[in-house]
Amino acid sequence: MSHKRTTIPVHYDATGHNQAPAPLSDATGRQATIGLDIMSREELDSFGTELDAVRLRTLESLGQADANYIRRIIRIQQWSEILGRIGIFTPFFWPTFVAGIMLLGLSKILENMEIGHNVMHGQYDWMNDPLIDGKRYEWDNVAPAQDWKHGHNYLHHTYTNIHGMDKDIGYGLLRIDEAQPWYPNHRFNLPAATLLMLFFEWGVMYHGLELGDYLKGDMSKEEFLARKKRALAKTRRQVFKDYVAFPVLALALVPMVGWWAPLAVLGATFTANIIRNIWTFLIIFCGHFPAEVQTFDEDEAKNESRGQWYLRQLLGSANISGTRPFHILSGNLSHQIEHHLFPDIPARRYPEVAREIRDICERHNLPYNTGRLSKQLLSVARQLGAYGAKPSDPYLVGNSPESKALRRAKREAARASAEGAEHLTA
């Protein structure tokens, strides 16, 4: 769900497309500062033009091979789902039972990452196939597609790594960046992250409610209730399928296996969901939270050019190197940089796009953050540990008297300038 507006915009004109997304654009005419320490404005513009050219070239070459690919992945996912569900109905023979759990987990991973996430970005909208349409697709996950798309496609992909705008920086739970204020609960960064890992889909669903926004008064009650309703409906359907319908079908096994057959099916499905949760968590945390990934202030990003928007995506993301099956299992989000530069290009193209991006980065002397899964994971864990400790600088501690005074001063300044503006218009 995106916010709907009633006023007619006057300042924004997408024609030419060299403007920052609202509300990152203002009338001051002051240009964003992102990247100015490493590149000139001209260089930033040519960087933007080069990336636009890569995007266009790739979009123009989309065709049958891409359609065949996504359908083949869906076919593999569905067969592994069907075989997996059959497998977990054999609790009397542990090799097929365990294989069933693995296949069901694999199917959920493929469905959520390479299929669901990518389809919901609109990567395959050009095919005009209603079953893989970004607006209609609903994924096998308790988070309703609509609210996930708002937080992810819109907020996270537009305002990537901007403090206060991209809510995926630590998900309002963890402290993963120096610029986030520290609160005492961040002492439990690592255990909290571990719990989030195990129940990641529930975390994603809760995140999509944006309770924080509602409590702060940034979201209307109707909007929040609508989100809650959607989340409950989706949860009900998911829980019914995984934990009621199939275990009930397993009652048929009771005479053969024993009273515990439905419980075995339920447990196996639970395990498959956990496998998916762990895997998606690992891939996603490695995409933005390793050291050296940069975050930004709203001020730096105000009125950024297209080149600066691209640069922010590049500096705010990290890749994971690996084999082709690994990339597919990660939904090609192992190419997080390419995904953030071009979120609507079919993910199977990211490896080939990556070669061009690396080349462009080399020519412009830009960092390109990549590493093995183990390296990136270790880096994330270190970050979580380090930023969980109380900083010595009182301004980094959220509830220190110094921070409170600073916030109060900022509020007052904002109020004063708003009143000033009113005087001017009156």
Added chain:
Amino acid sequence: MGVVRTALASRAVGSVTSPHHVDHYLEKLHPLWTAEAVRARVVGIERETDNATTVTLRPNGAWKGFTPGQHVEFGVEVDGVRKVRVFSVSSSAAAKGRNFSVSVKAHPDGFVSRFLNSRLASGELVYLSQAQGDFVLPAGLPDELLLLSGGSGITPVMSMLRTLLDSDAIRPRRITFLHYARSREDEMFTEQLDGWDDLPDVDVVRVYTREPEQGAELTGRFSVDHLKHLGIDPATTLTYVCGPAGLIASVRDAYSEQDAADQVRFEYFKVPTIDPALLEAAAAAASGTLTFDRSGSEATNSGNTILEQAEAAGLTPEYGCRMGVCNTCAIKKLHGAVRHVISGEINANTDETIKPCVHVPVGDVAVAL
């Protein structure tokens, strides 16, 4: 729909395949085994004229049949892209079996119609919708019926006449089938129309506007005089008109003048424009009308993005980044051409998904907003 399909499309099955529709699985087993999605195989292709073709389809069990005069969405997949156009059914609804056909005239600038005429082969898979449209005959047939058509607008009324002649039900006392074509070579269904010349209660009249035949009963474009000559009284004749906008307008004017506007049922057919030269001109001029189909309003194309034009028209469409990244605003464009403001690429397919925040209309465009 058969018992198996009804069961597969039931809520019980849906709750187990949730969040996906059962067709999502079934189509991977076999493209025709879908429970609700209508699909068909091409079983016959027949040339009608140099540039018109009749395609006979064998639909799967999800097809619920059609009423003569209705149309169907017809999608073919080319290079991974499903191209959809709407065509009228031309066959008889009283014929035996489930097969039906659509007849299509190739428009030099209509991709699907050209594809149908040049590349579509027997055995090909076609993605359909259920038959739709209310351009159909009433349950109780009138005494006098006029079926009037121009060019490829003949298809729905052809289906009506074929059905009336095939069925055993009592038909109107008098049926007039008045058709306008450029020439005899350009006319569809010529052979069958010739064969109906001596039916007592059906008067088949064809007017060739560009190459009139020697001693033809009527000549030139439609006018009230044609009706007078045929002895048709608009006030008492239920009239179905299908054809180009010009023909429909003059028929409606003629009936209005005689206070018989309520006797006319009409259907337009839309032709997509993708002639590059025309589009360049249209893009430069920011001309045309932008139609918001769901809200039933329209705006003169101002040259801004479709999102901005919709907002200016007082609509409140969903949007996010306003820079073509997040896909929040994605909607169906029903017909017409749009240009991407970054890439300059022009898309002119019927029923395709676009992002209104980065697309501007080129000429007449209708969107699902």
